[in-house]
Amino acid sequence: MTWIAVILLALLAFALAAVAFRLEKGLWTSLAAALGFGLAGYALQAHPDMPSAPKSxxxxxxxxxxxxxxxxxxxxxxxxxxxxxxxxxxxxxxxxxxxxxxxxxxxxxxxxxxxxxxxxxxxxxxxxxxxxxxxxxxxxxxxxxxxxxxxxxxxxxxxxxxxxxxxxxxxxxxxxxxxxxxxxxxxxxxxxxxxxxxxxxxxxxxxxxxxxxxxxxxxxxxx
Known part of the structure; x- marks a missing residue:
């Protein structure tokens, strides 16, 4: 379920930027790439089941x-x-x-x-x-x-x-x-x-x- 939520949030962010905030079409590729890099980083490093802890x-x-x-x-x-x-x-x-x-x-x-x-x-x-x-x-x-x-x-x-x-x-x-x-x-x-x-x-x-x-x-x- 965590992965579904993350992907849905990424799609929502793209939709908000492209439609609600009227991002220029020329920047859609950059936005999609940035979101893709974020998802890739999450896939490589995330541990959604690990409890959070404050940073020292x-x-x-x-x-x-x-x-x-x-x-x-x-x-x-x-x-x-x-x-x-x-x-x-x-x-x-x-x-x-x-x-x-x-x-x-x-x-x-x-x-x-x-x-x-x-x-x-x-x-x-x-x-x-x-x-x-x-x-x-x-x-x-x-x-x-x-x-x-x-x-x-x-x-x-x-x-x-x-x-x-x-x-x-x-x-x-x-x-x-x-x-x-x-x-x-x-x-x-x-x-x-x-x-x-x-x-x-x-x-x-x-x-x-x-x-x-x-x-x-x-x-x-x-x-």
Missing amino acids: ASARAAELEYDVVEARREFVAQRDWSQNRLLVTSDAMARLGRFEEAAQFLAGDTERDRRDFEVWLALAIALTEHADGALTQASLYAYQQAANAKPDSLAPGYFLGVSLVRQGRLMEARQVWRETLEAGPEDAAGRAGLEDRLARLDAMLGAMSQGQAPTVPEDNTGE
Whole structure:
């Protein structure tokens, strides 16, 4: 019965996209391919009879595609590194996937020193990762405070775009990244990396618009 339900859900998703949301016919092939890949992955890996269990912090850390601390440092020039000693402990927690604790270490200090750009940025990232990549009111507030502390940094815009990509909101991510690059200085930390990621996102969107099955580009964040 589980397999029947999964197949019916896939067919329903296709019907909703094609009819209810009036998806262009040129994109039907891409949608069908994506659903097919999903069903294939389910067939290979799913265990519908296995009881669910909450993820441990170590399991969540292992699922991360990049080191969040190194990713942050790519977009923070050395001259802007925080001197807050709590950030070292918070980073250690983040590397273990313990994002709630990482955020708790920093939350109080951001109120004591609202000008510490890197602490605000680290807090925003930890809050976002704790929400499995979703943007919450708390994380958006922290990103805004980081932007206020250092208006010429590309970091807040970059990480907002990352979250949008993870939620499948690709056009919004593209707009955020383009605006971030246009507003940022030419010598801003991380500019080359953001330009490369935007180019790969543009290529993926171009393939989707032509009805091709898109290949999600590898993210070299943190390398």
